[in-house]
Amino acid sequence: MTTTHTYVTTTIPYVNARPHLGFALELVQADVLARFRRAQGDRVRFQTGTDDNSLKNVLAAEAAGVAVQEFVDRNAEAFVALREPLALAVDDVVRTSRDPRHRAGVERLWRACADAGDLYRKHYEGLYCVGCEQFYTPAELTGGRCPEHGVEPQRIAEENWFFRLSRYADRLHDLVSSGRLRIEPAERRNEVLGFVAGGLEDISVSRSTARARGWGIPVPGDPGQVVYVWWDALGNYVTALDYGTEGESYKRWWTGADRRVHLVGKGVLRFHAVYWPAMLLSAGQPLPTDIVVHDYLTADGRKISKSGGATADPVALAGEYGTDAVRWWLLREVPRVGDADFTVDRLVARANDELANGLGNLVNRVVAMVHRYRDGHVPLAGAGAGAEAETGAPDGEALRTACLRAPDLVRSALDDFEFRRATAPVWAVVDEANRYVDHVRPWELARAERDGDPGAAARLDAVLAELVRACVTLGDQLAPFLPGTAARITAQCTAGDGGLPEPRPVFRRITAPGTGSVP
Numbered sequence: 001m002t003t004t005h006t007y008v009t010t011t012i013p014y015v016n017a018r019p020h021l022g023f024a025l026e027l028v029q030a031d032v033l034a035r036f037r038r039a040q041g042d043r044v045r046f047q048t049g050t051d052d053n054s055l056k057n058v059l060a061a062e063a064a065g066v067a068v069q070e071f072v073d074r075n076a077e078a079f080v081a082l083r084e085p086l087a088l089a090v091d092d093v094v095r096t097s098r099d100p101r102h103r104a105g106v107e108r109l110w111r112a113c114a115d116a117g118d119l120y121r122k123h124y125e126g127l128y129c130v131g132c133e134q135f136y137t138p139a140e141l142t143g144g145r146c147p148e149h150g151v152e153p154q155r156i157a158e159e160n161w162f163f164r165l166s167r168y169a170d171r172l173h174d175l176v177s178s179g180r181l182r183i184e185p186a187e188r189r190n191e192v193l194g195f196v197a198g199g200l201e202d203i204s205v206s207r208s209t210a211r212a213r214g215w216g217i218p219v220p221g222d223p224g225q226v227v228y229v230w231w232d233a234l235g236n237y238v239t240a241l242d243y244g245t246e247g248e249s250y251k252r253w254w255t256g257a258d259r260r261v262h263l264v265g266k267g268v269l270r271f272h273a274v275y276w277p278a279m280l281l282s283a284g285q286p287l288p289t290d291i292v293v294h295d296y297l298t299a300d301g302r303k304i305s306k307s308g309g310a311t312a313d314p315v316a317l318a319g320e321y322g323t324d325a326v327r328w329w330l331l332r333e334v335p336r337v338g339d340a341d342f343t344v345d346r347l348v349a350r351a352n353d354e355l356a357n358g359l360g361n362l363v364n365r366v367v368a369m370v371h372r373y374r375d376g377h378v379p380l381a382g383a384g385a386g387a388e389a390e391t392g393a394p395d396g397e398a399l400r401t402a403c404l405r406a407p408d409l410v411r412s413a414l415d416d417f418e419f420r421r422a423t424a425p426v427w428a429v430v431d432e433a434n435r436y437v438d439h440v441r442p443w444e445l446a447r448a449e450r451d452g453d454p455g456a457a458a459r460l461d462a463v464l465a466e467l468v469r470a471c472v473t474l475g476d477q478l479a480p481f482l483p484g485t486a487a488r489i490t491a492q493c494t495a496g497d498g499g500l501p502e503p504r505p506v507f508r509r510i511t512a513p514g515t516g517s518v519p
Contacts, residue, residue, distance in 0.1 A: 004042045005252060006259040006279035008034045011268060012049040012094065012236050015075035016060035021330075021342060022265070022297045023079075024086055024314035029294065029419055030263045031088045035480035038089075044092050045253050047240060050076040050314050051182050051233045052383060053216045053226075055130055055207070068215055072097055078315075086327065087483050094240035096232060105239025107220050108234055112283035114220075118164040124204055125157040132267075133229045135204060148267055161206035163231075168278040169200040181287055183273055184417045185336050188266065188293040192273045203275065205231045234276045237262065238285070258442030260288040266295050292417040297338045304342065309320065312342055321510050325351035326481040331419050331481055348512040355485065358430050358475065360507035365437060366467045367492050367503040373446045376499030378468045379461035396440075396466040402432040403473040410477055426477045428500040433470040434464075468493055468500075 010026045013019065027048065033045035052072045080093050096102050111409035113119050126135040129146040134321075136146065136153055145152055173196045175181040176189060183189035206225040207216070216226030235243075236260035237260075241250040254260060264272045269291075277287045297304045297312075304311055318326050329347045332354070334340040370378055406425040440463050448456035475490035488506040 004037075004259070005257040006034075006037045006042045006044045006261065006390040007257045008037070008044065008046045008261045009237050009252075009263065010048045011095065011264050011272075012051040012233055014054045014056050015050050015052060015072050015079060016054070016056045018075060018078045019314060020304050020503060021312035021314050021317065022325075023081065024326070025294060025297055025330050025334060026076070026263050027082060027086055027088055028327050029292070030085070031090075032331065032419060032422075032480045033261065033263075033414065033417075034091075035089055036410075036481065039479065040411070043108070044082045046089060047094065047237075048079075048090055048091045048098075049092075049094035049236050050079050051229065051236075052076060052095060052098065052233050054133055054229045055212060055215070056133065058213045059130065062213075063470055068213075069097065075281065080306065082314065083317045085323060086176070087323045089483075092240055093411065094236045096236060099240065101242055101244060102236060102239040103217050104244025104257055105242075106217050106227055106235045106244075108244050109235050109279065109283055110220050110227065110231075112285075113163065113279060116282045118167065118282045119161055119205070120164070121159060121160045123157075124162070125155070126204075127153040128156040129153040144359070156211070158208050160204040160208070160228075161222070161225060162202045163205045163275075163279070163282075163384070165200045165203050165275065165278050168281050169196055171281060172196050172200075172274060172277060173479065175284075175287065176273070181273070181277060182290045184290065184292050186292075186466065187335065187337050188269055188273075192269065195270060195274060200274070204228065230271050230478075231279070234271060237276075237288070255286055259290060261290040261292060262288050263294070265290045266293050269293055275384055275385055287341065290417070294334070295337060297334070298339050298341045299343070301341065303339070317344075317347070320509075321347060321351065322484075324485045325355065325510060327482055328355060331423055333420075335420060336418055345512050348510055351507070352509050354427070354430075355482075355507040358427075359485070359489075360505055362430060362433050362437070362494055363471050363474070363489055363506050364496070364503050366433075366464075366471055367500055369442050370464055370468065370500055371503065373449075373462060374499075375461060376495075376502075378495055378500065379465045396463070398438045399429070399432040399466060399470055402428045403470055406473060406477050414480075423481060426474065426481070429474055433467060433474075435471075442467075492496045 008030050010030045013023050030046060034044050037044045047456040057069050059071050061068040064071060076095055080089065083090055091391065094102055127138065127141070128135050129148070129151065132146060132148050141147065141153070173193060175191055176183060176196070184194055205228040206219050207228060209224050209226055212226045216229065217232055219225040219227055238250060238254055241253050243250045243254070262272055273291050280287050293378050299312060314326060325347060329350050332350055370376055396474040407431055409425035442460060442463050445456050445463065449460055469494045471489060475486050475493060478489065485507055492501060492504065492506060
């Protein structure tokens with residue numbers, strides 16, 4: 001059987017401040033895809049990193065009175081350190097100011113586009129937003145302000161290198177409209193098609209060394225210019241694969257990969273779905289296969305961002321409420337299209353209602369009943385199912401159906417990059433299992449067994465076997481979403497020589513600040 005190779009990436013964030021929950025969303029989504037594809041037998045590479053070479057980082061360092069490299073290193077470490085609190089199964093992290101693979105790759109990409117005749121110098125004057133690190137036309141501004149950051153852009157005039165983006169408009173439109181470059185969801189694909197159809201102008205891809213404060217990668221053969229930070233940053237998807245030397249990683253994970261999946265926020269869609277594919281076309285390299293776009297997280301209706309004032313610290317949240325509470329909120333609450341407003345109360349309510357009361361209580365009840373009624377030994381599944389058929393035990397067909405359907409429904413949803421939809425079939429198992437317990441009332445079967453009912457023992461065996469099978473299914477299907485909780489469920493439902501382990505909580509109730517103790 002042929003092994004499928006899947007390359008999954010996140011964007012690389014500016015490190016002008018510490019990470020926020022908005023970027024954690026992207027990391028968790030990418031991690032779910034990577035874990036799921038590995039479980040399906042794929043060879044997977046999950047890559048993230050940091051965008052160190054931005055003017056935003058330089059200005060933030062100057063404001064802090066710290067040397068740029070020191071400032072960048074300190075904040076970049078905070079992003080790299082998200083691996084543990086978010087339980088990320090990351091394979092590689094690229095630091096654009098430190099990783100020797102990166103500069104070599106950026107230089108090679110530049111030369112390839114130059115050799116294609118797509119780079120030229122000209123004088124340019126325009127409106128530049130440092131926050132976005134991009135030029136805007138007056139028509140793109142909102143009341144004269146950047147639509148993303150709400151600030152008036154600076155007027156910049158200088159001579160830069162330009163990339164012939166206009167040359168690739170027809171090819172980009174064909175690739176996106178045909179689905180060969182797949183952009184999800186459809187609303188974002190249509191946005192890209194509309195942007196391309198409106199006409200593409202050539203873009204500036206360098207900055208003067210003076211304006212960049214000497215920070216960044218020099219343009220090959222032109223030390224008076226540095227490579228535009230977006231050209232620099234977009235290259236990370238191939239530079240960390242040793243594109244600079246066309247090493248084995250590049251052949252395996254880019255030119256030879258079956259899927260090359262970028263997860264990005266809607267604010268950087270143009271860069272990833274227009275500029276980056278055009279750069280690759282110019283350089284004669286394969287394009288990503290999929291671009292998956294998420295909307296924003298907000299707090300009190302404002303976009304969560306490092307510089308916008310509204311923020312939420314994912315490390316602090318994971319430390320206070322648990323990694324899986326944070327992951328579950330991001331996966332269950334955030335819609336496919338549309339922003340999601342974050343509050344701690346919503347995180348706590350979702351975790352308590354579903355993970356503690358729904359899931360945790362179910363697993364605890366099932367394991368406790370196996371200990372109470374069968375000394376911790378799970379009845380044989382085959383004997384239990386047969387006994388149910390013969391003795392008229394309460395029908396567990398709805399629960400069995402939910403368990404059988406869950407894997408295919410999860411796979412279908414994740415193939416469509418729909419994370420909230422992917423959690424629904426897993427949760428259907430929890431709901432059906434809890435309904436089954438309430439309907440069957442195993443404690444009454446146990447009482448009937450003690451009272452001498454000749455068929456009660458077989459019926460109870462069938463019920464307990466059914467419930468343990470459902471919990472095992474939950475451990476399997478939750479693994480990409482909640483790796484910690486899934487591992488605890490699997491451990492609780494895996495029998496050793498003495499049967500199942502004694503019941504222990506797989507998820508404890510949590511408390512929001514100022515609400516007092518939770519029973």
